[in-house]
Amino acid sequence: MNNAIWFWTVLLSILPISELRGAIPFALMNDIPVYLAWPICVGLNALVAPMVYLFLGTFHKLFYKWAWYQDKFDRFIEKARHKLHAKVEKYGYLGVTLFVAIPLPITGAYTGTVGAWVLGLDRRKTMLSVLTGVIISGTIVTLIMLFGHGAFSLFIKEIH
Numbered sequence: 001m002n003n004a005i006w007f008w009t010v011l012l013s014i015l016p017i018s019e020l021r022g023a024i025p026f027a028l029m030n031d032i033p034v035y036l037a038w039p040i041c042v043g044l045n046a047l048v049a050p051m052v053y054l055f056l057g058t059f060h061k062l063f064y065k066w067a068w069y070q071d072k073f074d075r076f077i078e079k080a081r082h083k084l085h086a087k088v089e090k091y092g093y094l095g096v097t098l099f100v101a102i103p104l105p106i107t108g109a110y111t112g113t114v115g116a117w118v119l120g121l122d123r124r125k126t127m128l129s130v131l132t133g134v135i136i137s138g139t140i141v142t143l144i145m146l147f148g149h150g151a152f153s154l155f156i157k158e159i160h
Contacts, residue, residue, distance in 0.1 A: 002030075005026075005027075005030045005031075005032065006032075008026060009023050009026055009027045009030075009032060009037070009040065009041065010023075010040070010044060012026055012041075013040070013041045013044035013045050014044050014045065014047065014048060014051075016108070016110040019045050019048070019108040019109060019110070020041040020042060020044075020045040020108075020134065020137060020138045020141060021103050021104075021105075021108065021137070021141055023037075023041040023044075023045070024037055024038065024041045024138060024141045024142055024145060025141065025145050027040075027041060028142075028145045028146075029145075034142060034146065037142070038138055038139075038142050041138060042134055042135055042138035045108070045109055045134045045138065046109070046130070046131045046134045046135075048108075048109035048110055048113060048130070048134075049109055049112075049113045049126065049127040049130040049131070050127060052109075052110060052113040052114060052117070053113070053117070053123055053127075056114075056117055060073070076114070077114065077118055079106070079111075080111045080114045080115035080118060081115060081118050081119070083099070083106065083107070083111060083115065084096070084099055084111065084112065084115030084116070084118075084119065085115070085119065087099050088115070088116070088119055088121070093121070093125050093126070093128075093129045094129075096112050096115075096116050096121070096126060096129035096130065096133065097129040097130075097132045097133040097136070098133065099111075099112050099115070099133065100112040100129070100130050100132075100133025100134060100136075100137060101132075101133040101134075101136035101137045101140070102137070103137045103140050103141050103144075108134075108137070109130050109133070109134055112126075112129070112130050112133060113126060113127075113130055116129070116130075
């Protein structure tokens, strides 16, 4: 297996723009077997929650002194708070899990963790909720890739 494919699979799993929603399809389309792609992508994406808490507890305090960082961070926080607040108010930690589990843009482990942090939720319970959401999301994405692949291929052929 090509090392570049593994590198991109790992990177996509932890990048906020793609997370496992991009990593699993990339891995499967590049012939990484599902029995390796799913646990690697899910495992790496689950590490986002502790990474976010580590960042918020250390580097964020240093970077927040810079105006450009403060502006970007505050806008991201406002989006996360707006998207997650209603779900958490209604469903608690289950809301965080469901939010992370939905495999759509801006609903992943980063936004879920930051939103929970902003709302002052317990760190351990948040990480467990994010882990559960990542497992569900990874399973959904994998199933779509495995069983929806024919429809996806037809769609791609129609575009070209």
